[in-house]
Amino acid sequence: MSSPLLTRPGAVPAGGPDEGVAAHYGDPVAEQRALERGIGVTDLSHLGVAAVTGPDRLTWLHSLASQQLADLAPLVPTEMLLLDPQGHVQHAAAVLDDGTTTWLVTERDGVGPLVAFLDSMRFMLRVEVREADELAVLGTHGDGPGLRLPDGEEPLRWLDPWPRVADSSTAYGPTTGHPGEQRSAAWWLVPRDRLEAVVDAATAAGARLAGVWAWEALRVAAWRPRLAREVDERTLPHELDWLRTAVHLTKGCYRGQETVAKLFNLGKPPRRLVALHIDGSDHLIPEVGAAVMAGEREVGRLTSVARHHDLGPIGLAVVKRSLDPTLELVVDGVAAAQETIVSPDGVGTGRPDPIDRAGLRRRP
Known part of the structure; x- marks a missing residue:
């Protein structure tokens, strides 16, 4: 319509x-x-x-x-x-x-x-x-x-x-x-x-x-x-920092809650959202869906792209969590600098401290 x-x-x-x-x-x-x-x-x-x-x-x-x-x-x-x-x-x-x-x-x-x-x-x-x-x-x-x-x-x-x-x-x-x-x-x-x-x-x-x-x-x-x-078929809300406004961590049961809680308490999301500052010197910006490359290695996909009146060409991309945040990336032949959104450590605020197992003994 x-x-x-x-x-x-x-x-x-x-x-x-x-x-x-x-x-x-x-x-x-x-x-x-x-x-x-x-x-x-x-x-x-x-x-x-x-x-x-x-x-x-x-x-x-x-x-x-x-x-x-x-x-x-x-x-x-x-x-x-x-x-x-x-x-x-x-x-x-x-x-x-x-x-x-x-x-x-x-x-x-x-x-x-x-x-x-x-x-x-x-x-x-x-x-x-x-x-x-x-x-x-x-x-x-x-x-x-x-x-x-x-x-x-x-x-x-x-x-x-x-x-x-x-x-x-x-x-x-x-x-x-x-x-x-x-x-x-x-x-x-x-x-x-x-x-x-x-x-x-x-x-x-x-x-x-x-x-x-x-x-x-x-x-x-x-x-x-x-x-x-x-969002794609694999997206977990942790990867996009979406828990901050859309997920209540202590409410009752709902579908998918076990994964949300387990990942928050014990795990790390496999991917993370990053901001990209894209080289606009050639007046070209990549298309949404383009592969994000670190050297010869594909590390993610461009999910959003725009021309900002102050920042210039910018984008969002979902990349592997373990990606070095200091690496210069290339998207569809265009250089792009990372800015961290979701931390590579994969840990949310307020996460419970890990259990100290040093003093535990195995049952004989």
Whole structure:
């Protein structure tokens, strides 16, 4: 489904997981700066929204997801992962409950499978799950612009918790000086048939449309993982430092919990997310999916890439955890310098101290 905002002057369609909205409206750099200044509005109406209703909705989602949801207060934003039995990421969603409905926002291609999975797990509980096609998503940064519906009411707003380390969680990356601390992103849920009216009111008040290239550049600079980019069939949340906002380490059982807990308490993730500063001297940047090379050895894959207005070409890549963080890398023939996100030691904050077995004796 293509957005009606693709008819706006200068709109250039995006591709890949962002197909259906604008990559930019003629000036990606100015659009990034508008977002950072809090006057940009990004059309994210290609994202999928699911609605969960019924009196059992929160306790039911709590039993399935990685996040503490049983006592989630109205309008408190959080996010959740749904894992397979081996702890690999299958679904990821922003979560916002309004007191009667729990809204889940995920990737366009992920909302159908998410709803199908949840529907298969309802059993006899008092819950209903559906795709909420009537809602679209808009994105802003900072304190504004404050979006309003034609009747003056404020739409539902999900504030991205990234990169704050939630209670009963852990960080595999930095706990201070994280670049994501400079990013304050929000998703607004607006009726799809009022999408243009909401944007028109915002632009009339001084806002500027910003394409998904600008949105993605700020996401990549904040080291924020995305389901459609950083996740493959082997992804463990530890590898992306995703436990900090999406996983509650002391809640009750859920599918994949054993792997999450065992890896946190005893193990190390096999891979890790790194930031790449890519050589832009030839004005070429590699494609997502390109192999990351250390000499003649392939050590990972490029998962996201963007042109940042200040940092230049940047990317995210998932590489082998044991990779020397000082090595210069090459991606599709272009040099790239690493910046550590997930520590190569593979240990999260708050990990229990190992048991001292020095004084233990074997049974004769």
